[in-house]
Every structure is written in C-alpha cells, then in structure tokens.
Amino acid sequence: MGPLLCLWIAVFIGLGQGCPESCNCVKKTYGRQLAECAYKDLQAVPVGLPSNVTTLTLSANRITALQQSSFLEVTQVTSLWLAHNEISAIDEGTFARLLHLKNIDLSHNQITDFPWGDLHNLSALQLLKMNNNHMAQLPREAFRTLKDLRSLWLNDNKFTTIAEGTLDAMSSLSQLQIYNNPFDCSCGLLWLKRWAENTLISIPEQDAIRCAAPDSLRGVALGRIPDLQCAPPSVQLAYHPNLDSAELHDGLVFMLHCSARGSPPPEISWKIQTSSQGMELNGPNVTRDGNDLSAGNSKQGTERFLLFHNGTLVIPNFSKREEGTYTCLATNEVGTRKVSISLALASSESPADDLLRNNLAASKLGAKNCYKEGQAKSSVAGEELVIIYRVPAKMGSSDAGALLEAQLWASVLCLAIFLYC
Template identity: 30%
Template sequence: MFVESVVRWGAWSILLQFGLGVSAGFCPPRCACRPDTMEVNCSGKHLTSVPESLPSDMKRLDLSQNKLKTLGRRQFLGLTQLQEMDLSDNVISMIEVEAFQGLQNLRILCIKNNRLKIIPVGVFSGLFSLQFLDLSENEILVFLDYTFRDMGNLQLLEAGENDLVFISQRAFTGLQNLQELNLDRSNLTSIPTEALSQLQSLTRLRLLRLTISSLPNNVFRRLHRLRSLLISHWPSLDTLASNSLIGLNLTSLVISRSNLSAVPYSALRHLVYLRYLDLSYNPITSIQGNLLGDLLRLQELHLVGGNLLRIEPGAFRGLTYFRVLNVSSNQLTTLEEGAFHSVGNLQVLRLDGNPLACDCRLLWVVRRRFRLNFDGRQPTCLSPDMVREREFQGFSEKELPRVFICRPSRIIDRRRQEANIEEGTNILFSCKADGDPAPTITWISSQKTLLSPTGRIRVLSDGTLEVRYAQVQDSGMYQCTAGNAAGNDTLSVSLQVKGFPRNRTMPFFTEQGWIESSFPPTANSSAQVANPYPFDAKTLIIATTMGFLSFLSSVAICFVFMFFWSQSKGQIKHTATIDFVPRASMGGGGEGGDTGRFTMKLI
C-alpha cells in the first residue's frame, strides 16, 4: 500500500510540474496549466494560431505576447466556463464576426496592443457577461453604430491610444451599464457629444492627449451621473464656454497641462457638488477674489506648476469645507490670510517652489508650521537676504517678531496739489509711496468711484493720476490711497475745471473718438462782434483772381485744341456751289422744269 501511494503521489507531482492537464482535458503543447486556479498560460510561446483542444472547464486563458494574426468565427466555441482572456501584444489585424460566440461567462477581455483598424459590427456578439474590455494601443479609426450592442453588462471600456477620427452617434448604444470610459490619445477633433449621450450610467470619463482647442456649450449633455472628468495634455485647449459643463454633477474635475490662462470661473459656477479641482500646469497667473464662492463643497484645489503671481484676498471666501491647497512651483511671493474663509479649516498647504518673501503676510503660516501639513515639503524663504533658503519649520518663536515684519505704507511727497485749468487741458497728479512690502496705489474719484488704468481719467503704472481733456464735471477732490499689509496712507488733491468761452472749441470724447464742438459765449466771457460776411476782403480778392485765371486757362486750351483739329482735316474751302430745282408754280407741274444754281461763301 505504501509503495502504491508513493507511485500515485509521484505521478500527480509530475503532472503538476509539467502542466499536462487540468480537471477536464489535456494542456496544449507549449502551454502551462494550473489545475488549482483553472488557468492555461500560453504567453510568449510564439504561437501563430489559437491552440486546439483547450480544456473546456478552464477559467483563465492567457495568449498574450504571441504572433496571432486572425481570430476566426466562433474561435472559442465550447469554452463555456472561461471568465478571463488575454490577447494583448499580438499582431491581430482581423477579428471575424461572432469570434467570441459561446463565451457567455467571459468577464474580462484584453485585446491591447494589436493591429486592429476596424471592428465589424457583431464581433462582440454573445459577450453578455463582459464587464471589462481593453482595446487600447491599436490602430482603430472609427467606432461604427452598434459596435458594442450586446454588451449590456460592460462597466469599463479602455479605448485609448488609437487612431480614432470618428465615433458614430450610436456606437455606444447598448452600453447602459458602462461606468468608466477612457479615450486617450486619438485624432478626434471634437468631443463626440451625441455618442457620449448614450452612456446614461457613466460616472468616470478620461480624455488625455487630444488636440481639441475649446469646449463648447452643452458638450457633455445628459451625462447626469458623471462624477469624475479628467482632461489632461490638451496643449491647444484655451477656452471653456460658460455652459460647457452645465448639467454635470461632478465631484472631481481635472483640467491640467493645457493652455488655460485664467481660472474658468463661469464654466465652474454650476458645479455645486465639486470637491476636488485640479488646474495644474496651466499658464494661470492669478486666483481672483470672491469668484469661487459657488463651489460650496470644494475641499481641494491643486494648481501646481503654473504662472501664479497672486492669490487675491477673498479668493476662497465662502468655501467652508476647504481643506487642501496645493500651489507649489509657481511665482507666488506671498499668501495672505484674508484669502481664506477660515484658516482654521486648512489642513494641507503646499507653498514649496515659490519665491516667498518672508514678512508679516506669511506670519500666519509660520505660526501654524507645526500644525499644518506641508506634505513633507517645507516652504522656504527667498527674501529678505538674512533668511534666504531657511525653512519655515526652522524658525524659533523668538525670531518671528524680528523676521516676519512689514513697514507700513507712507506717501513720500505730501505737498498740496491743486489745479485750476480750462476744459480740454491734460493734468497729472503725483502719488508716490514706500513701504515693505511695496504699497499698492489706488485712486478714488470725486464721485467716490475706484479709478482704473484705462479711460480718460486713469491711474498710470507708477501711481500717477492722469486726467485727459478735462471737463467741468471732473471738478472735485480726488483721493490717493497707498496700502500694504501693515497699513494705509492717504492723500487728497483738488481739481477745478473752467468752462470754455462761447467762441472757442472744446474736444469731447465719444465712442468714435475725440471731436471738437463750438459753444456760445458764457455770461462771464467777453463778447465778440460777429462778422456779417462769411469771408473777409482779402479772401474775396484771392478767390476772384483765382477764378478768373482758371476761366482764361480753360478758353485758351479750347482754342488750341480747335486749331490742331482743323489742321488735321487738310485745305479748307471758302465757297460752296449748290444745285436746286425750283418748286413748280401753283398752276403748273410736270416734268421739264428748269434747274437753278447758286454759290454760297463760307465764313
């Protein structure tokens, strides 16, 4: 008995070692079989066709990394228990209709990295249980109508890295349970809106490396269950229409490595469920104040590797759930506490890779340096020189009052500035200030409105106020404010503009530009006697003389022309002889009347 048991055990061991069988059938040549997992592995065996006599009860078949070129009709008929099949990394260029017929339990099918150019309708017929399909890294040009018609249980479709130029409107018909779609690196020139609208259950959509330049309005309509949208590596994308994302209930949005020059506030304002926003690697220069307040549930904002120069006060006002801000590798010199709704809610802050000026504006960050999570990358100072390249965590409490300080704004020249000018005159008012950090100069008009760098009354880059073509209504007091984080300083100037006399012209600014208009003299202006004639005597003499000379010139030219014309006609005759027949008398008539002749002299 002992010997018989040893023999049986040895035979079974040899069978397992060489993979010569599974529970119901023999293992194909050059393949390895594992009865415990019901797996047949034929990967990398240089096969040019699908092996015959495959075990009918196997659950996993690996045919990857071979030289398969064609899959015939009903190629795998009889493998009713098969759940996973890998056909990736072959040279398959043709799959016949109903090639996978009979694989009613197949759940995972991978045809990645082959040479497919087109998928005929009916290829996937019979794959009712399929949940994952990978068609990436092929050469597919188009998805035809009803290509995926019988795949009602498919949940994930990988279709990236193809040569797709067109997706038919009904290509995705039948994919009522598809949850994730990846369309990466294709030749699509626009979003296939109508085709995507068939995917009512889609929750994740990934679109990488496309050459589309804009997202038009309603481009993702009817994708009400979409929760995650990933757009990345679109170098031409510079515009999002204001309603491009309308109808979506996204919780995660990534638009990175594109060409957005500003945060697309109008397109984002509808996304009230958004929690995660990533706009990294776009040439965005600022985050403006009070424009993200509609994103009530926003928790994370990532804007890495951009051109951020400024985050304005109130930028995150109203975002009560805001927890994570990552603005590393930008051009920020500071981040003021006033940008946040509540800094007490902030948990993760990434400021590394920015040229930070360590002054009073960053004191709130340094004081929280042991509680805030910098994700293992401590912010460092670039200025002032005495603390250059020092990490925030390295400062002691005693150093903070001496290092992180600011010098209040101070207007340098406070001499009284008053101007009394006439209409149409240009005038400049100076307002120069110093402080640390450098103060911001603002001007308030006589009507208590904030003046901008554009318009007839404008603020120049150096803080000077310019009033061009002054008008009476410009009169009043103007106030300059120089402010920084440490305090403000103000200066008032006076402008009085006198109206034009009646007989003078004054320029006015219209939509067409500057024009001049005449006004009657005012009561205070000196009256002048109006000239009853439109021209003076000198003007009349000059005009008369010029008119007479013009008349003589015209007559002379006519005579010369007539002289040369007559010479061209030859010798001129001065007489002409005319024959005539006299009219018959009242009583006579008939023939035989005498004829007459007379000679006429030509003058």
C-alpha cells in the same frame, strides 16, 4: 404613428445617455455613473457624456484648453480629475455651473491664468489640487466661499506672495501645501510665517517653503526668516497756491504735495473726482522733481494735471472745471492710508452765491475744516474744504470791497461747516 414616435423618443433618450467611444461609462448605485476617459490621448473634453455622470476622469491626456461648454453635459459631477494634461487656457465660467463639485484635480498642467471667480460658486468643494502649474497671481478673495474645503494644494507654482486674509474663510481646512513657490519674503509675507507657527492645519514640507527674494534671504525657509522692520504708511497732504504772484488771477496754479512714510517706502497715487469725471493717476507724468516748477515747462500748457515723482500734484490752470475731491493714497505691503481735500472756486464777482453753493457741496462731502488759499496747511486725516478766490487781474475799490465780502462769507462758511460736522 404612435408606436413609431415612442421608438424615436426611446432612441433619442438612449443616445443622450450613451457614452463616448473614447470613454468607459460604468453605472453605480443610486443612478450615479462613472465616466473613465484617462489615458486616451484626448485633445479635448469628449462630447456625448451621460448627464448623470458624477465622476469624470480625464487625467493623462493631451487636453490643452477648457471652454465654458466643456462640462455643460455633466453639471451633476462631484469629482473631476484633470491632472497630467497640457491645459494652459481656461475660459471664465468653465466650472461655474458645477455646483455639486466636491473634488477637482488640475495638477501637473501648464495653467498660468485661472478663472478664480468660478470658485465662488463651488461652495461644496472639499479637495482642490492646483499644484505643479505656472500660476503666479492669487487674489485675496479667491477662496472666500469655500467653507467646506479640507485640502488645498498650491505647491510647485510661481506664487511670490499670499495676501493676508486669503485663507481665513476656509474654516474646514486641514491640509495646505504651498512649498516650492518663489516667495518674496518681505513685509507682506510676515503674516504667513506667524500664521504657520500657530495654526493646527497640516502644512507638509515646511522646510521647502523658501524665499526666492530678497537676495539676502534667498533659499531661507519661511519659518527661519528674521523679524523685519515693517510699518504701514503715514501720509500728510500740504497745499499752497502759486506764490510767484501777489495777486491770484484766473488760471492760478494750485499745488498739492503728498508726503508718505512707511517701511517699505510707500507708493503714492491720486484719485480725482470732479463734477464731470473721475480719474486715477498711478504714476508720474512729469520727469522732473516736484520742487522744480519753472514757468518754462511747456507741459503745463497741455496737461490738466501734473504728477511728479515726489508725490506733488500740480493743477496748472485751476478753474471751476477742476473743483472736486482730491485723494492721495500711500500703499506699501503692510497697508494703505489716504487723505482727501475738496477744492472749490469762489468768484469775487458774486461771493455770496458761490460760497453758499460751496457750503452745500462741502456738507455733502463731510468737510471738517476750511482754509483760504493764501494759507499753507498740512492735513493727516479726514477731508478738508479749501475755497480758492478768483481775483480779477486789475482790482479797483469796488473789487476790493467784493473780495472783502468774500472773505467775510468765508468766515461765515467755515463756522457753518464746523457746526454742521
């Protein structure tokens, strides 16, 4: 049984180190092996490849998709050639285990979505060819670990922009091909023009790096576009209560207005963090302008927050549930600015306890200023604490005394916050 067992082991190892029928495997020095599988009309990566393959050629086939399991047999591969296939789908994790990969050619395929996170594991990569595909999205962090990359081919895709900082990590880069992309030559791409004018990196066919937008610059080479008037956003936040009432009752309407300037005009969004949840409002949910807050708006009864086209955020029924931090973000191609405000509700029934509690919350939030809800205030930076008094519908003399006590505690609280900060 001993010799027979050894024979089975030898056969198993032999099969494991075999070569697919559609490929030609050639042993090279130091135990390395070349698997030549080009021009074989393959529709998928063949199975049964030797585990010591370091060069795998699959070019000029009919492969349409790559899965996580496609290269599990050849994790020692250093050169992977996949050009001139029909690849349109690549699963996340397909290349993540190929830690020794130095060269990969994915050019002349039909790739639209690439698993950019896989590149973060390929720190040994020196050549990356992705030209002649249909890719349009390039994350800013795509190449952050590729310090040894020397040649990057992105030409003949559908990229409209490249974010500033995308190329910074590639300290060994000597060649960059980005021509024949439909670039949007607006403020967000001005950095690339300046960078190309000063870099020592070879950028072939610079006259073919042209604008597809805006219409006024269509067909103009990147290096010839004029300087644009660009400015990052500046943002201001104003707030005030419902001014239709002399007294503010339970369920008061509170309004925050975010105004922003910049070139190009910024887009406004809101982040809301209450004690129970966080949410983002990235677009208006009310069709009318923020200046029109008529009482007949039926939506105020169904929506917890109303966001208008002009950046106004309305809280139709402010209560303890709506306490939290409200952040307005203004974003354009040049940058992002934000300003925050923290809202807390103090009950006139027990102002001392409520305000002391709000004091602790404010200190954690890093509040800088304190304003009563009856004041209108604009803020351009930092974070403020606004205390809103809940006033009963009918106020007697005792209630008035409670409100006076609340106002006194508010003054003490403002001083405490100021000293804390």
